[in-house]
Amino acid sequence: MPTIRVQTEDFDAGAEIAQIRAGNPRVGAVASFVGTCRDTNDGDAVAAMTLEHYPGMTEKALAQIVDEAIARWRVLDVTVVHRVGELKPGDQIVLVVVSGAHRGEAFAACEFLMDYLKTRAPFWKKEQTPAGARWVEARASDDEAAARWVAGTKDAA
Amino acid sequence: MPTIRVQTEDFDAGAEIAQIRAGNPRVGAVASFVGTCRDTNDGDAVAAMTLEHYPGMTEKALAQIVDEAIARWRVLDVTVVHRVGELKPGDQIVLVVVSGAHRGEAFAACEFLMDYLKTRAPFWKKEQTPAGARWVEARASDDEAAARWVAGTKDAA
Amino acid sequence: MLKLLYFAMLREDLGIGAEELALPAGVTTVAGLRAHLVARGGAWASTLAGGKALRVAVNQEMAGPATAVGPGDEVAFFPPVTGG
Amino acid sequence: MLKLLYFAMLREDLGIGAEELALPAGVTTVAGLRAHLVARGGAWASTLAGGKALRVAVNQEMAGPATAVGPGDEVAFFPPVTGG
Numbered sequence: 001m002p003t004i005r006v007q008t009e010d011f012d013a014g015a016e017i018a019q020i021r022a023g024n025p026r027v028g029a030v031a032s033f034v035g036t037c038r039d040t041n042d043g044d045a046v047a048a049m050t051l052e053h054y055p056g057m058t059e060k061a062l063a064q065i066v067d068e069a070i071a072r073w074r075v076l077d078v079t080v081v082h083r084v085g086e087l088k089p090g091d092q093i094v095l096v097v098v099s100g101a102h103r104g105e106a107f108a109a110c111e112f113l114m115d116y117l118k119t120r121a122p123f124w125k126k127e128q129t130p131a132g133a134r135w136v137e138a139r140a141s142d143d144e145a146a147a148r149w150v151a152g153t154k155d156a157a
Numbered sequence: 158m159p160t161i162r163v164q165t166e167d168f169d170a171g172a173e174i175a176q177i178r179a180g181n182p183r184v185g186a187v188a189s190f191v192g193t194c195r196d197t198n199d200g201d202a203v204a205a206m207t208l209e210h211y212p213g214m215t216e217k218a219l220a221q222i223v224d225e226a227i228a229r230w231r232v233l234d235v236t237v238v239h240r241v242g243e244l245k246p247g248d249q250i251v252l253v254v255v256s257g258a259h260r261g262e263a264f265a266a267c268e269f270l271m272d273y274l275k276t277r278a279p280f281w282k283k284e285q286t287p288a289g290a291r292w293v294e295a296r297a298s299d300d301e302a303a304a305r306w307v308a309g310t311k312d313a314a
Numbered sequence: 315m316l317k318l319l320y321f322a323m324l325r326e327d328l329g330i331g332a333e334e335l336a337l338p339a340g341v342t343t344v345a346g347l348r349a350h351l352v353a354r355g356g357a358w359a360s361t362l363a364g365g366k367a368l369r370v371a372v373n374q375e376m377a378g379p380a381t382a383v384g385p386g387d388e389v390a391f392f393p394p395v396t397g398g
Numbered sequence: 399m400l401k402l403l404y405f406a407m408l409r410e411d412l413g414i415g416a417e418e419l420a421l422p423a424g425v426t427t428v429a430g431l432r433a434h435l436v437a438r439g440g441a442w443a444s445t446l447a448g449g450k451a452l453r454v455a456v457n458q459e460m461a462g463p464a465t466a467v468g469p470g471d472e473v474a475f476f477p478p479v480t481g482g
Contacts, residue, residue, distance in 0.1 A: 012171060013170070013174050014170050014171010014172060014174065014175075014397065015167060015171060015174075015190075016334070017170050017171065017189075017191060018170075018171075020211050021193060021247070023189075023315065025195060025196035025246040025247050026195060026196070027193055027195070028192065028193055028194075028195040029190070029191075029192055029193070030171075030190070030191040030193065031188075031189070031190050031267075032174075032188070032189050032190075032191075033186070033187065033188050033189075033260065033263075033264070034174060034178075034186075034187040034189075035260065035398055036178060036184055036185055036186070036187065037185075038182060038183060038184070038185040038258065039182035039183070040183070051397065052321060052322055053397070054321055054374075054390060054392065056374055057371055057374035057375075057390065058349070058372050060221075060375075061374075061376075079288065079302070082290065082397060082398075083372070084248055088342070089182040090178070090182050090184075093398070094397070094398050095354055095383075100370045101195065101322075103190065103271055104302065105198075106190075107190070107264070107267070107268045107271075110188075110264070111260075111264045114398060117397065118395070118397065118398040119394075119395065120376070120395065121395060121397050121398070122321065122371070122390075122392060122395050122397075123396065123397020123398070124321060124322035124323075124393065124395060124396050124397070125396045125397065126322070127259060135322055135323045135396075136396040137369070137394075138393070138394030138396055145261065192482055208481065209405060209406055209473060210481070211403070211405055211455070211476065212463075213458055214455055214458035214474065217458050218458075218460075219444075224481050236441060239482075250481075250482070251481070271482060272481045274481065275448075275479070275480075275481065275482040276471055276478075276479065277460070277475060277479065278479060278480055278481050278482070279405065279455070279479055279481075280480065280481020280482070281405060281406035281407075281476070281477065281479060281481070282418050282480045282481065283406070292407045292480075293466075293480040294478075295451070295477070295478035295479065295480055307404065313412070
């Protein structure tokens with residue numbers, strides 16, 4: 001059963017990795033990703049950021065993305081945790097963990113989840129910089145990363 | 158500084174992920190992989206396995222693979238831990254953690270490290286099955302996975 | 315009635331996060347609803363005008379200009395997402 | 399002298415994990431050394447014969463048939479690797 005959580009509290013990547021493996025000897029591979037808050041963005045110092053989201057839709061959008069990943073690759077289980085609220089440089093933002101029998105599917109599903117989450121889940125970042133607060137702009141590179149999966153260029157992975 | 162360890166003891170993936178992030182606010186992405194001992198392989202039950210290696214060469218081979226990953230992608234740091242000795246189903250075998258500013262490089266370097274480690278680092282698995290002990294045979298799929306990186310088909314990642 | 319939601323920069327620019335709106339006469343789609351809001355003028359016109367990169371969700375599903383809008387729907391306007 | 403090492407299935411099939419060997423006359427490459435060992439006959443011939451998928455490292459670096467072998471070298475024979 002996939003685990004999806006949106007929360008203000010920090011998360012424990014090691015505990016989530018242990019949890020997804022626990023009691024399932026069919027697991028041979030666990031790929032995971034932790035996204036963290038950097039101290040610079042687009043060349044400017046970032047002192048803090050606020051993550052806003054759309055309660056209700058966020059969970060629904062994440063569930064759809066997770067279902068898509070499970071249907072596309074034969075992975076065993078998925079955990080997604082995304083934080084909201086005030087974050088400082090070095091803080092963890094997002095965790096994706098995917099378990100599978102073999103590494104290829106686990107890696108592909110994990111990267112797919114991050115790419116889709118970045119373009120489809122309703123979260124917005126506002127950064128505090130020396131020049132004041134600003135909303136982070138969506139990156140074309142994120143759209144391109146998500147589009148790779150539609151084009152199927154990574155299907156062989 | 159990359160961390161490379163070959164050990165009989167278990168490892169703590171969460172602690173290694175925390176360690177690679179600690180005190181470096183340039184880190185925005187940490188991709189990681191845990192390989193675990195499954196209870197079946199090629200259709201047969203596996204009760205236990207022994208991992209043999211070539212002391213001295215193992216560490217050298219891993220260091221070369223890690224240097225190659227760091228040179229190829231602009232990642233910030235790499236941790237590789239590989240266990241040897243007796244392992245049971247559910248036990249952790251290998252950990253690769255890669256930190257970077259952005260996720261694309263971290264994912265690519267992490268998968269590259271696993272693919273190269275599987276074909277270039279001198280480790281050998283011997284499985285205990287109901288029919289007796291057997292040495293695991295190298296898989297053509299692992300050679301193909303490693304060959305992808307030479308062909309450059311994943312360079313866009 | 316419609317439930318309208320605004321997030322992130324749109325919420326700040328419009329000075330409002332949520333409102334209830336009686337379904338305006340003639341509005342049957344997202345595009346129609348957006349045009350109705352732009353007609354309010356001021357920040358509404360500048361923030362929701364065509365050409366701005368904005369996203370719309372109807373009942374918490376991503377929607378396009380032609381997506382149907384009817385009584386009881388929850389319609390949200392927001393910028394391209396930047397989580398993860 | 400050469401230091402020879404055998405790992406995994408090769409070690410079991412040959413019944414030996416390591417040996418010291420005086421560099422045989424005429425042996426200058428990995429291929430030459432392998433032919434010398436095959437000439438021992440028995441398990442050596444069947445295990446190290448051409449056509450078997452085996453790997454060789456000279457001084458802990460992966461080597462090919464033409465890799466030079468000389469006094470003081472550490473030469474290891476082993477099957478394709480299966481770690482990770």
